[in-house]
Amino acid sequence: METFLNAENGPIWAAPMVRGSELAFRMYLRKYHFQICYTPMIKSELIVLGKNKMELKLLQTCEGDTPLVAQLSGRDPETLYQAAKIVIASFGDNLSAIDLNLGCPQECAKKGKYGAFLLDEPMQTFHCIQALCKASVENVNLNTNKKKIPIFCKIRIANTVEETLKYAKVIENAGAQLLAVHCRIRQSKHDGLPNYSYAKALVNNLKIPIVVNGNVNDVKQAKQIIDAVGCLATMSATAILRNPQLLHHNIDNTIGSIPLPSSLANEYINFAIKYPPPDPLYIRKHFRWIFRNELEPKKPLITDEDWQNATNDVKNGWRVKLWTFLVRPYLKSLKQFRNVCKLYDVNSEGNLNRNIKYYVKFCDKNKVIEEEFIQPTFKSIRKGM
Numbered sequence: 001m002e003t004f005l006n007a008e009n010g011p012i013w014a015a016p017m018v019r020g021s022e023l024a025f026r027m028y029l030r031k032y033h034f035q036i037c038y039t040p041m042i043k044s045e046l047i048v049l050g051k052n053k054m055e056l057k058l059l060q061t062c063e064g065d066t067p068l069v070a071q072l073s074g075r076d077p078e079t080l081y082q083a084a085k086i087v088i089a090s091f092g093d094n095l096s097a098i099d100l101n102l103g104c105p106q107e108c109a110k111k112g113k114y115g116a117f118l119l120d121e122p123m124q125t126f127h128c129i130q131a132l133c134k135a136s137v138e139n140v141n142l143n144t145n146k147k148k149i150p151i152f153c154k155i156r157i158a159n160t161v162e163e164t165l166k167y168a169k170v171i172e173n174a175g176a177q178l179l180a181v182h183c184r185i186r187q188s189k190h191d192g193l194p195n196y197s198y199a200k201a202l203v204n205n206l207k208i209p210i211v212v213n214g215n216v217n218d219v220k221q222a223k224q225i226i227d228a229v230g231c232l233a234t235m236s237a238t239a240i241l242r243n244p245q246l247l248h249h250n251i252d253n254t255i256g257s258i259p260l261p262s263s264l265a266n267e268y269i270n271f272a273i274k275y276p277p278p279d280p281l282y283i284r285k286h287f288r289w290i291f292r293n294e295l296e297p298k299k300p301l302i303t304d305e306d307w308q309n310a311t312n313d314v315k316n317g318w319r320v321k322l323w324t325f326l327v328r329p330y331l332k333s334l335k336q337f338r339n340v341c342k343l344y345d346v347n348s349e350g351n352l353n354r355n356i357k358y359y360v361k362f363c364d365k366n367k368v369i370e371e372e373f374i375q376p377t378f379k380s381i382r383k384g385m
Contacts, residue, residue, distance in 0.1 A: 011234060179209070266338070
């Protein structure tokens with residue numbers, strides 16, 4: 001636990017992000033001063049069955065990928081126990097803690113009765129945490145030279161402070177050694193402002209450290225929350241997804257010029273070459289987050305009426321076209337994503353000379369290859385060029 005009580009680990013931890021905190025992205029964050037990073041949510045039943053290749057790829061790690069917190073989801077104690085043993089063996093000495101996801105508000109969690117929906121089943125939550133603690137203790141008993149892996153939990157607040165405290169006490173009594181709290185109710189998901197007073201109540205009534213999550217956008221704000229709440233640290237996801245260099249540009253409260261999104265995305269690709277993500281879905285998600293501020297229409301074009309009311313400049317503009325282009329399933333190769341960055345640069349600079357040549361690095365069978373290309377178009381990228 002000393003690792004997590006050290007102020008040198010910074011005021012902002014990198015939260016668990018579904019299809020967002022895979023090895024490539026974690027190593028990107030670590031380059032820019034992030035210390036404590038969580039894995040994406042790992043579904044316990046899938047890694048225990050061992051048949052889902054994408055889920056198993058979430059167990060990838062490398063030298064320097066520490067301090068690392070592996071987040072597990074599930075509701076069956078025995079499955080979580082088995083999953084914890086797999087996680088401990090897979091991440092080895094890089095593993096600093098195991099976190100139980102008690103905060104996921106998504107439909108899959110509702111259907112599976114895990115994540116934030118375990119709030120309604122405090123005794124089931126208790127047994128799940130104890131199963132993880134059992135796996136941690138057994139790891140020490142079997143390997144006398146191994147450290148005990150602390151068990152963390154991440155929750156969302158309940159409808160009242162009293163309900164939240166009652167649930168948190170169950171978590172603490174079950175053996176959890178740290179509690180992260182997303183200060184929104186599960187129905188809110190990521191909408192609305194978080195209520196940090198719930199976190200302050202947890203700090204005042206629990207013996208274990210508290211980490212605050214929800215709308216943490218920069219170091220200054222993180223420090224204000226820590227001072228006001230008295231928590232150990234804060235945790236961020238969306239702000240980091242938008243700018244993986246967030247800490248680098250906020251270090252010592254001095255903010256430098258933030259790189260262009262194409263520069264941020266290109267650097268992510270450098271890490272994706274070295275540490276291939278589990279699936280192209282991860283890359284598409286990262287690109288959508290990194291380019292969001294520049295490309296996403298200010299008014300979402302969702303319904304037919306939205307499109308009818310939008311101006312031709314908006315509907316036909318390259319920004320909207322590129323924004324929708326980034327979700328296309330035919331975007332798979334790193335070479336295509338490199339070209340997306342170049343396409344953004346060309347359009348944002350207004351330089352439409354189709355004969356300009358440039359060089360792109362891409363990965364082919366674990367070899368980094370540099371080739372010369374003519375300026376890309378939507379059509380050429382779609383064809384894989």
